[in-house]
Each structure stands twice: as C-alpha cells, then as structure tokens.
Amino acid sequence: MSESAAAARKAFGIRLRDMRKDARLTGRELAEATGMHPTKVSRIEHARQNPSEDDIRAWCIACGVARQIPEFIAVHREVGQMWVEHRQALRQGQRNLQAAGTPLYERTKRLCAYEAIVVPGILQTPSYVRELLTINAMLYGLPTDEIEAAVQARLSRQHLVTAGTGNRYSFVVESAVFGYVYGNAQVMCEQLDFLLTVTRLPNVALGIIPSGPARKVWGGECFYIFDDAMVRSDMWSGAFRASRPDEIAFFVKVFNLLREQAVYGHAARELIEAAKIRLQSGETF
Incomplete structure (x- = not known):
C-alpha cells in the first residue's frame, strides 16, 4: 500500500476513535453497543482492520451521531479507492x-x-x-x-x-x-x-x-x-x-x-x- 493510502486509513481510524471518545465511551462499551468484539474495535481504530459500511453505521449510532453516517461512509469509500x-x-x-x-x-x-x-x-x-x-x-x-x-x-x-x-x-x-x-x-x-x-x-x-x-x-x-x-x-x-x-x-x-x-x-x-x-x-x- 502507498504511504498516502496508508496515511488515509490511519487518519480514518483516528476519526472513529475520536468519535468514540467524544461520546465518552470506552472501547469495550462501544463493542457492547455495536455487537463487535473489543479487539475489532481496537484494530479498526489503529487501521489494522478495515471496517465495513455496516460497522460504520453501527459506530455512528452508538456514539449518538447518526447524522454523520453519510459523511463517514463517503470518506470510507474514498479511502478504499485510494489503493487498487x-x-x-x-x-x-x-x-x-x-x-x-x-x-x-x-x-x-x-x-x-x-x-x-x-x-x-x-x-x-x-x-x-x-x-x-x-x-x-x-x-x-x-x-x-x-x-x-x-x-x-x-x-x-x-x-x-x-x-x-x-x-x-x-x-x-x-x-x-x-x-x-x-x-x-x-x-x-x-x-x-x-x-x-x-x-x-x-x-x-x-x-x-x-x-x-x-x-x-x-x-x-x-x-x-x-x-x-x-x-x-x-x-x-x-x-x-x-x-x-x-x-x-x-x-x-x-x-x-x-x-x-x-x-x-x-x-x-x-x-x-x-x-x-x-x-x-x-x-x-
């Protein structure tokens, strides 16, 4: 993966992490609210695993910012297209x-x-x-x-x-x-x-x-x-x-x-x- 594509994935993970923290949720609490395994939450935030669009929807809803779902999915698609x-x-x-x-x-x-x-x-x-x-x-x-x-x-x-x-x-x-x-x-x-x-x-x-x-x-x-x-x-x-x-x-x-x-x-x-x-x-x- 190119440095730019890797950096974009890392930045996206940080945005999801910041969203969780703004909602005052721990990683385990977010996992419980979304049905994800806590390890998956950590891997997504550290750009070691690519979230699905359903993961992003669940993440935004759990953090109380469902209105941001379209924005985050659009960014996710952009990041995904950076490397083919x-x-x-x-x-x-x-x-x-x-x-x-x-x-x-x-x-x-x-x-x-x-x-x-x-x-x-x-x-x-x-x-x-x-x-x-x-x-x-x-x-x-x-x-x-x-x-x-x-x-x-x-x-x-x-x-x-x-x-x-x-x-x-x-x-x-x-x-x-x-x-x-x-x-x-x-x-x-x-x-x-x-x-x-x-x-x-x-x-x-x-x-x-x-x-x-x-x-x-x-x-x-x-x-x-x-x-x-x-x-x-x-x-x-x-x-x-x-x-x-x-x-x-x-x-x-x-x-x-x-x-x-x-x-x-x-x-x-x-x-x-x-x-x-x-x-x-x-x-x-």
Missing part, C-alpha cells in the same frame, strides 16, 4: 480493464501525465502496447489470447489526442524512457516517430526531461492528473487513486516542478531523433 491491487483489477481481463478506462479519458478535458519508464499509455503505438501487455500477461499470470483485443481497447482512446477534439494534454517524460527497449529497435523507432508527430499537435505539450542537468525534483513513479479532479499513480502491485483536493494539489505541484525541467518543441524533437539514431546503430543508452 493490480491482481484484483486484472481479474476482469486486460481487454475489459483497458476498455473500462476509456470513459474517464473521454470526459477529461485536461490531462497531465508524467512517465519515467514507459511512453504515456494514450501515446503508445500498436506494437509498443502489444509488447507491454505481453509483459503484463507474463508478470501477473494472465491469458495471452486476449492481448490483441486489449491492444485495440487501449488504442481506441488515442483519437482523443490526435483528432483535436478540444481536449488538452500535457505530458512530461524522462529521456531515459527512450532507452528502455520493448520488443526491438523497430518497435521503438515506430514509437519515437509517433512521438515526433505528437510534438506538433496544437492541443499537446510533450516535454522531455534530458539527462545531465541538475534536478529540481527527483524522478519517481508515474502519475496522471485528470482535470484536477482525480490523480492516479501506478506501481508494481497496485494503483493509488485520490480525489482529495490536498492530494491533487501535491501532485500538481510535483508536475509543475517536473515540467520546468523539460524541454519542448524543437529541443524535444532533437532528443527523440538522437534516441532513434542510437537505436538504429545499436548503441546502448
């Missing part, structure tokens, strides 16, 4: 998982994305996507017979960038991304050619952080900000998601710092062209 395990999400299959994300992209008017290891998903070419989803299948033990359908599901949202629909896109990519070869040099060169095209789209700002200059902020896990309304960050075992204003504000701050280190336009195209030359010559990065 990949293995759980992938049970629905890679094709369904890719398709499920398309409506979010369709309703997003401004997307900001940072990537340090791969090209941003909505900018990936068919062969590049295919290689990444093949790795996913191997890594998480998924069937390979649906990879092609998953590729098409991801590509179905790319027109939002290329068709000039009015949506705005701001991407920041580490130059090291070009040194991670997925498939072979041909796959990578096709991907780089597409990025060259993207740099000239009027609704897209594609920034590349070159290696060498002193950093203002370190590189880290990727993240996507959707309309300043939700942030998503993918990691090895799961995905962090949040819609709390303070969480989003933090990621916006990080994105702006990263963006200040990036180069755009002609300078970005020079970095992409140089990466192509190295790939075609077999030179290592």
Whole structure:
C-alpha cells in the first residue's frame, strides 16, 4: 500500500476513535453497543482492520451521531479507492480493464501525465502496447489470447489526442524512457516517430526531461492528473487513486516542478531523433 493510502486509513481510524471518545465511551462499551468484539474495535481504530459500511453505521449510532453516517461512509469509500491491487483489477481481463478506462479519458478535458519508464499509455503505438501487455500477461499470470483485443481497447482512446477534439494534454517524460527497449529497435523507432508527430499537435505539450542537468525534483513513479479532479499513480502491485483536493494539489505541484525541467518543441524533437539514431546503430543508452 502507498504511504498516502496508508496515511488515509490511519487518519480514518483516528476519526472513529475520536468519535468514540467524544461520546465518552470506552472501547469495550462501544463493542457492547455495536455487537463487535473489543479487539475489532481496537484494530479498526489503529487501521489494522478495515471496517465495513455496516460497522460504520453501527459506530455512528452508538456514539449518538447518526447524522454523520453519510459523511463517514463517503470518506470510507474514498479511502478504499485510494489503493487498487493490480491482481484484483486484472481479474476482469486486460481487454475489459483497458476498455473500462476509456470513459474517464473521454470526459477529461485536461490531462497531465508524467512517465519515467514507459511512453504515456494514450501515446503508445500498436506494437509498443502489444509488447507491454505481453509483459503484463507474463508478470501477473494472465491469458495471452486476449492481448490483441486489449491492444485495440487501449488504442481506441488515442483519437482523443490526435483528432483535436478540444481536449488538452500535457505530458512530461524522462529521456531515459527512450532507452528502455520493448520488443526491438523497430518497435521503438515506430514509437519515437509517433512521438515526433505528437510534438506538433496544437492541443499537446510533450516535454522531455534530458539527462545531465541538475534536478529540481527527483524522478519517481508515474502519475496522471485528470482535470484536477482525480490523480492516479501506478506501481508494481497496485494503483493509488485520490480525489482529495490536498492530494491533487501535491501532485500538481510535483508536475509543475517536473515540467520546468523539460524541454519542448524543437529541443524535444532533437532528443527523440538522437534516441532513434542510437537505436538504429545499436548503441546502448
């Protein structure tokens, strides 16, 4: 679990504990009033056990604040959505998982994305996507017979960038991304050619952080900000998601710092062209 998700669970447990104390109830008294075991009350308050929504309702009623039930359930759902395990999400299959994300992209008017290891998903070419989803299948033990359908599901949202629909896109990519070869040099060169095209789209700002200059902020896990309304960050075992204003504000701050280190336009195209030359010559990065 990410530090932010863990902190949110801990904070929620503290709020429940404070509610109990404000009601002048001991843990044992609350347990008796709700039908919970005293150990469960303690585990919930210390964020070692996740309460159910029925637990929260009973907790609020026992503390005499039934009017706060909707608020606490809403917060509980928000905390629960902050961390989604990949293995759980992938049970629905890679094709369904890719398709499920398309409506979010369709309703997003401004997307900001940072990537340090791969090209941003909505900018990936068919062969590049295919290689990444093949790795996913191997890594998480998924069937390979649906990879092609998953590729098409991801590509179905790319027109939002290329068709000039009015949506705005701001991407920041580490130059090291070009040194991670997925498939072979041909796959990578096709991907780089597409990025060259993207740099000239009027609704897209594609920034590349070159290696060498002193950093203002370190590189880290990727993240996507959707309309300043939700942030998503993918990691090895799961995905962090949040819609709390303070969480989003933090990621916006990080994105702006990263963006200040990036180069755009002609300078970005020079970095992409140089990466192509190295790939075609077999030179290592």
